Amino acid sequence: MNNDEFNPVPPASSGKPMKDGWEREVIEKLAYASLREQRSRRRWGIFFKLSTLVVALLAIAVLFNFNKAEVEMLTAHTALIDIDGTIESGGGSGAAESVIPALNKAFADTAAVGIILRINSPGGSPVQAGMINDEIVRLHKAHPKKPFYVVVDEMCASGGYYIAVAADRIYVNKASIVGSIGVLMDGFGFTGLMEKVGVERRLQTAGVNKGFMDPFSPQSDKQKAYAQEMLDEIHQQFIDVVRKGRGKRLKETQDTFSGLFWTGSKAVELGLADGFGTVESIARDEFKAEDIVDYTQHEGLPERVLKKFGAAMGAGAMKSMVSGTGSHLR
Structure with missing residues (x-):
């Protein structure tokens, strides 16, 4: 029996070194990152183009209404x-x-x-x-x-x-x-309710009438x-x-x-x-x-x-402040 049967020769090389698994993974990640960046640029480009179009249309509408009003006011x-x-x-x-x-x-x-x-x-x-x-x-x-x-x-x-x-x-x-x-001047008085529930109003003023119309004071x-x-x-x-x-x-x-x-x-x-x-x-x-x-x-x-x-921003800021205060107090 020939000894070659017990020592097989590996297949001939194609001449291109095979990539290790980690190299292939890096190349794929780079390719995906590049693709995401291209998509992101495309989306932002579309957004800015649409924004410019909206602003232009608003300007045309305002100008049209202004001119229309001016024409109407001439007669x-x-x-x-x-x-x-x-x-x-x-x-x-x-x-x-x-x-x-x-x-x-x-x-x-x-x-x-x-x-x-x-x-x-x-x-x-x-x-x-x-x-x-x-x-x-x-x-x-x-x-x-x-x-x-x-x-x-x-x-x-x-x-x-x-x-x-x-x-x-x-x-x-x-x-x-x-x-x-x-003419009317309206409001509420809570003094009787405060006495019933045992709440004391602590109000200090400089001027005897400074607390005038305070709902928690008689x-x-x-x-x-x-x-x-x-x-x-x-x-x-x-x-x-x-x-x-x-x-x-x-x-x-x-x-x-x-x-x-x-x-x-x-x-x-x-x-x-x-x-x-x-x-x-x-x-x-x-x-x-x-x-x-x-x-x-x-x-x-x-x-x-x-x-x-502005209202949305204010509400968000207030929510953030309340949330932050609450977590601090806890």
Whole structure:
């Protein structure tokens, strides 16, 4: 028997050294990393291209709306300003900082044959309402030939009516809610509950009235009288504005300034309003200018996005702070 049978020769080499397992693994990882990087660059490229496109489209839309408004304002039209919601500071449609610039623009526009202030508000800040009322009076004196009417939507109460009485005329729907000529200051008192559960309020002040209206402290008769005096003063300001604005049209009763409110039809009977109408009917029948241009300062998309972004960031920061504090206390 040949000895070669017991010592087989290994197969001939192909001439290329075989890669060890770890080398192959490294090459594969490098290949995958390169592929991921390419995909990531591609995704970011698509993202930036889409972002640029969105910004460009928004810019075109803003420019188109601006030009459209400018063209509309060149022709005779009815100017419309909306107050919708609570009258308060902060940039909403019921804030003086939003309403007053719109009023100035509408009164100054020679193509606006008349102005309609549409109100749908339950009331709000007497300060904001007073500022708007004063500005309407001032502008009306500067532009005496330009009619200024109020059209009531669902409701024109309290601070809303404070503003409305500056108008030449007030138009309502039969079922609108009008009035509530009064002032309130509300809050809660927890002193009795605290005594029952055995909680002691520890409040130190410099000034005997510094804790005035603190819900966890008892209110003295002197403080109650002072608060009522403030309310009566603001109420009288409201009454004076209504009497000045409505003049002889107002049919005063013992309930007129009691804080009650009425339907639109009853408001016309009491002289709180002048008649029935809508924005469209007033523009058509009174101003003879059916084209209506909205002068309301609406919050734009960028502002809304920034506000939501800011709110989300604030909520996230607060959550992080609370979470961090909790873990620390534990």
